[in-house]
Amino acid sequence: MSGPSRILGVNQMSTLSVRVTAVAKAALDVRQLQLALPDGAPLPAYEPGSHIDVHLGPSLVRQYSLCGECGDLSTYTIAVKREANSRGGSRAVHESLSVGTELKISRPRNNFPMAADAEHSLLLAGGIGITPLISMARALQAGGRSFELAAFSRSLDHLAFRADLETGKLAPSSRIHHGLSRDDTEAALRAHLSARRENAHIYLCGPAPFMATGQALARALGWPEEAIHIEHFAPASAPATGADEWFEVRLSRTGVVIPVAPAQTIVDAMRARGMDVETSCEQGVCGTCITSVLSGEPDHRDCFLTAREHAKGDCMAICVSRSRSPLLVLDL
Ligand code: FES
Missing domain, CATH: 3.10.20.30 (Beta-grasp domain)
Incomplete structure (x- = not known):
C-alpha cells in the first residue's frame, strides 16, 4: 500500500457530522450558528470555555468557542465574526453556510478550563472574545457562583449576545463598555482588576492588545500568575524568522x-x-x-x-x- 504515513498530534480527535439547524445575526458582522446531529441525538458534553474545530473546506479548519448552555446538548452554538483579512474561515462561515448545510466538527476540547475552586471569577471580554466567556458566565450563574462579566465592544451594535448581557439572565452580573478609547479601555480594565477578591480568578479573551493590557495590569496589580487565564484567537506576535538556522x-x-x-x-x-x-x-x-x-x-x-x-x-x-x-x- 502506498501513500503518506499518518502521524498524529497528541490531540488527535475523531470528527462528528452535524447539520446547521439555525443561523442568526448575533451582532454587526457576527453570525451565530446552531449545529446538531442529524438524528437529533445529544451531542458530546463539554465544559465552559471549550471549542470545536469546524471543517469548512479542504485544508480549511477553524476553531470556534461553544457559546451555549453547557447543559443543553441538543445543539452547539458558535458565533463567528467576519474578519476583514479573513484567511478563508470567517468568509466561509458568513457566505457559504446556511440552514441544512452538513459539516464535520471535532469533539469539544477545552484549552481554557476554569479553576474549580475559584471563589469569584472576573471574565474580561474584548469584542468577539465574548464567545468562550459567555459559556463560562452561563455555567457560573447556573451553579450559583460569584462572577462578573465585563464586555468591551466598539459599539452596542457590535456586541454579540447583547440581549443576554443587557436585559437577560446575565444582566445583573454584566457590565458593558462600548466605544471606549484605548486609554479609557485601560482605565476600565484597571478598575475591574483593582477590585481583587480572595481566591478570585481572571479569564481574558479578545484581541491581542486587549489581552496584553489586561495581563500586564493584572500582574502589576498583584494578581498571582496562576489566577490569570487567557485564550488567544490569533498569534500574539509574528514568529521571528530572520535569524533562523538549520x-x-x-x-x-x-x-x-x-x-x-x-x-x-x-x-x-x-x-x-x-x-x-x-x-x-x-x-x-x-x-x-x-x-x-x-x-x-x-x-x-x-x-x-x-x-x-x-x-x-x-x-x-x-x-x-x-x-x-x-x-x-x-x-x-
Ligand atoms: S496546529 Fe499547531 S498550534 Fe494549531
Whole structure:
C-alpha cells in the first residue's frame, strides 16, 4: 500500500457530522450558528470555555468557542465574526453556510478550563472574545457562583449576545463598555482588576492588545500568575524568522532524522518527506500539533502553551516552534 504515513498530534480527535439547524445575526458582522446531529441525538458534553474545530473546506479548519448552555446538548452554538483579512474561515462561515448545510466538527476540547475552586471569577471580554466567556458566565450563574462579566465592544451594535448581557439572565452580573478609547479601555480594565477578591480568578479573551493590557495590569496589580487565564484567537506576535538556522528532528518511534531548513517549520519538513501530520491553525494557537519532546531545547513560537510549559520544554507546537539545539528528539 502506498501513500503518506499518518502521524498524529497528541490531540488527535475523531470528527462528528452535524447539520446547521439555525443561523442568526448575533451582532454587526457576527453570525451565530446552531449545529446538531442529524438524528437529533445529544451531542458530546463539554465544559465552559471549550471549542470545536469546524471543517469548512479542504485544508480549511477553524476553531470556534461553544457559546451555549453547557447543559443543553441538543445543539452547539458558535458565533463567528467576519474578519476583514479573513484567511478563508470567517468568509466561509458568513457566505457559504446556511440552514441544512452538513459539516464535520471535532469533539469539544477545552484549552481554557476554569479553576474549580475559584471563589469569584472576573471574565474580561474584548469584542468577539465574548464567545468562550459567555459559556463560562452561563455555567457560573447556573451553579450559583460569584462572577462578573465585563464586555468591551466598539459599539452596542457590535456586541454579540447583547440581549443576554443587557436585559437577560446575565444582566445583573454584566457590565458593558462600548466605544471606549484605548486609554479609557485601560482605565476600565484597571478598575475591574483593582477590585481583587480572595481566591478570585481572571479569564481574558479578545484581541491581542486587549489581552496584553489586561495581563500586564493584572500582574502589576498583584494578581498571582496562576489566577490569570487567557485564550488567544490569533498569534500574539509574528514568529521571528530572520535569524533562523538549520536543525534536525529525530522521530523516536522510527529513528528517522529530518533536517529542518531556516524557512521551514517542522510540520513542513515532515510533510516534505511524505508524512501526514495532524494540524489545525498552523499558527501556534490551537494546540492540535502539540508534541512531546524527549530531548533537545525547543525554541517556542506559539501562544498556546503557558510560560511555565515553555520553560519546562517537554512539549512544543511543531507548526511554528523551532529548536535552540542542533537536534530535537520528538515522541513521534
Ligand atoms: S496546529 Fe494549531 S498550534 Fe499547531
